[in-house]
Amino acid sequence: xxxxxxxxxxxxxxxIAKLMQVGGRICAVCLVSGLVLWMIGGSALGWRLLxxxxxxxxxxPALRICLTIVESFRMKDRLFLAATVTxxxxxxxxxxxxxxxxx
Amino acid sequence: xxxGAGAGCLGALLGIGGGVFLVPFLHVGSGLPLNxxxxxxxxxxxxxxxxxxxxxxxxxxxxxxxxxxxxxxASAAALAGGxxxxxxxxxxxxxxxxxxxxxxxxxxxxRLDRRNVxxxxxxxxxxxxxxxxxxxxxxxxxxxVRRMPAALTVSAVAGFVSGSLGIGGGVLQxxxxxxxxxVPMRAAAATSSLMIGVTAxxxxxxxxxxxxxxxxxxxxxxxGVLVGSRVGLWIGExxxxxxxxxxxxxxxxxxxxxxxxxxx
Numbered sequence: 402x403x404x405x406x407x408x409x410x411x412x413x414x415x416x417i418a419k420l421m422q423v424g425g426r427i428c429a430v431c432l433v434s435g436l437v438l439w440m441i442g443g444s445a446l447g448w449r450l451l452x453x454x455x456x457x458x459x460x461x462p463a464l465r466i467c468l469t470i471v472e473s474f475r476m477k478d479r480l481f482l483a484a485t486v487t488x489x490x491x492x493x494x495x496x497x498x499x500x501x502x503x504x
Numbered sequence: 505x506x507x508g509a510g511a512g513c514l515g516a517l518l519g520i521g522g523g524v525f526l527v528p529f530l531h532v533g534s535g536l537p538l539n540x541x542x543x544x545x546x547x548x549x550x551x552x553x554x555x556x557x558x559x560x561x562x563x564x565x566x567x568x569x570x571x572x573x574x575x576x577x578a579s580a581a582a583l584a585g586g587x588x589x590x591x592x593x594x595x596x597x598x599x600x601x602x603x604x605x606x607x608x609x610x611x612x613x614x615r616l617d618r619r620n621v622x623x624x625x626x627x628x629x630x631x632x633x634x635x636x637x638x639x640x641x642x643x644x645x646x647x648x649v650r651r652m653p654a655a656l657t658v659s660a661v662a663g664f665v666s667g668s669l670g671i672g673g674g675v676l677q678x679x680x681x682x683x684x685x686x687v688p689m690r691a692a693a694a695t696s697s698l699m700i701g702v703t704a705x706x707x708x709x710x711x712x713x714x715x716x717x718x719x720x721x722x723x724x725x726x727x728g729v730l731v732g733s734r735v736g737l738w739i740g741e742x743x744x745x746x747x748x749x750x751x752x753x754x755x756x757x758x759x760x761x762x763x764x765x766x767x768x
Contacts, residue, residue, distance in 0.1 A: 411564075418558040425554050429730055432723040439720055451719035458547060458726065459712065461554050462705035465698075469572065484572040488702065491579040495706050498587065503713035 410476065417468050421461060428457040463492050523549045523671035523704075524755070526725065528762045536721075538594060542670025543716035546708040548729040549672040553701025555733045557694070565694035567634045567687070570649060575699050577656050578663030578673060579706040585667025586707030597668055598767035602760045604661070608679040609756035613749075636691060650686040658684075659699070667707035672700035675759070679752065689748055693740075 431454030438447030466489050473481040523545035530541035557566065635646050649655065658680035662673025674696040681692035711717055740748070 414568075421554055421558045425551075425558075425730070428551075429727065432727055436720060436723045436727070448719065451723050454726075455547060455712065455717065455719060455722055458550050458554075459705055459708050462550060462702040465557075466702060469568065472568075473572070478569070481569050481572055484576050487576045488572060488579050491576070491583055491706055492702070495579075495583050495586070495709055498583070499709035499713040502710060 410472065413468075413472055413475075417465065417472075420468070421465065424457060424461045424464065428454045428461070430454075431457060463489075466492060523666075524675045524759055527669060527671050528759070528766075530725075532762065532766065538669075539589075539711070539714070539716045540718060540721075542589075542668075543708070543711035543714075544718065544722045544725050545670040546666075546704045546711055547717060547722045548725050549666070549670075549704040550701045550708060551726045551729045552672070552733045553697055553699075553704070555730060556737060557698035557701060565636045565691050566698055567649075567691055567695045568698070570634070570655075570687075571695045571699050574655055574659035574677075575702055577660035578666070578677075578699060578703045581660040581663030582667035582673070582703045582706035583710075585664040585669075586710040587667075589668040592668065595767045597665075598763040601665060601669060602763040602767065604665075604676060605756045605763070606760040608676060608683075609753045609760065611679060611683045613753045634691060636688075645688070647688050647691065648686055651684050655681060655685045663703050663706070666700070666703045670711070673703050674700045675756065679756070682749075693748075 431450045435447045435450030435452075435454055438444050439451060441447070466485060470482065470485045470489060473485050526545045526548055527538075527541050530536045530544060531538050534541075536544075635644055658676055659673070662676040665671060665676065666673040674693075677696045677699065678689075678692045681687040681696065682689050687695070708717075
């Protein structure tokens with residue numbers, strides 16, 4: 402295992418954690434407002450906000466993996482990079498299958 | 505929402521996601537079809553994972569390198585589980601799951617006082633081990649990962665269970681990493697909390713596309729989990745590892761009996 406010592410992993414992880422927090426907040430805002438609007442009158446906007454919240458939620462682990470690819474690349478850790486890229490490809494396959502099912 | 509909060513709290517406390525509590529509650533307790541309960545549960549597992557893993561990574565307890573390696577099998581199996589679940593008789597899945605959780609509960613109970621940490625932080629943790637600051641001993645501790653094939657196999661099984669039953673695979677992963685592979689409980693729970701979200705994301709879009717995720721119900725459960733998992737994290741920082749193990753064993757036993765009864 403060769404690790405690039407010049408890359409600040411801790412700072413990058415902190416940045417990822419911050420992004421995840423922001424994603425979590427966007428998701429929570431969409432879900433709360435969507436749920437309230439839907440409960441008041443079953444509006445189309447409420448339904449769309451609920452969907453947007455759930456899609457944001459499902460996208461967050463994928464975003465996490467994409468950022469981890471950058472992290473493993475900058476760490477020059479080949480095994481870590483290969484594993485992370487494979488996971489990203491599997492998530493891509495899930496998305497393709499879901500699109501095919503949804504059609 | 506209340507069920508989501510309770511499930512999120514216990515899930516965050518144990519690093520296993522709340523799905524293992526939420527699926528039986530929604531399916532058996534509320535009478536929702538299993539596919540709907542599973543779809544909602546997967547959403548809450550992602551929510552728990554997002555909240556808990558951000559905090560655990562910040563505290564340096566997550567073994568990201570080990571997690572990503574195990575994630576390959578877990579994600580692939582979750583995708584397979586999400587695809588083939590409609591063709592598997594549920595009774596077979598229940599019996600399988602009941603047996604596995606019962607065995608893992610027994611392993612946890614037999615190892616309540618066993619610790620996996622090496623108190624000398626200068627010792628090499630090996631290619632997959634790690635170091636973290638342990639509150640209980642008040643210093644940085646080291647651990648090595650043993651039996652990687654076992655860890656990889658359990659992760660794949662956990663992924664399949666996650667994709668097919670909608671529960672976070674952490675219920676299998678945490679005890680296996682802790683008892684068989686030498687990963688301390690807190691590091692196992694932290695690593696698993698990150699993995700369960702990615703594993704759930706490998707099958708959740710399929711449930712969503714099939715129409716198995718009811719947006720209002722999922723939203724209520726997710727909001728409950730977002731609150732509950734913060735409470736779980738707070739308690740988790742203050743509870744002793746021995747009690748976390750005992751709690752997990754009791755939860756596993758309850759889950760095992762529930763699924764066995766459902767299979768009947």
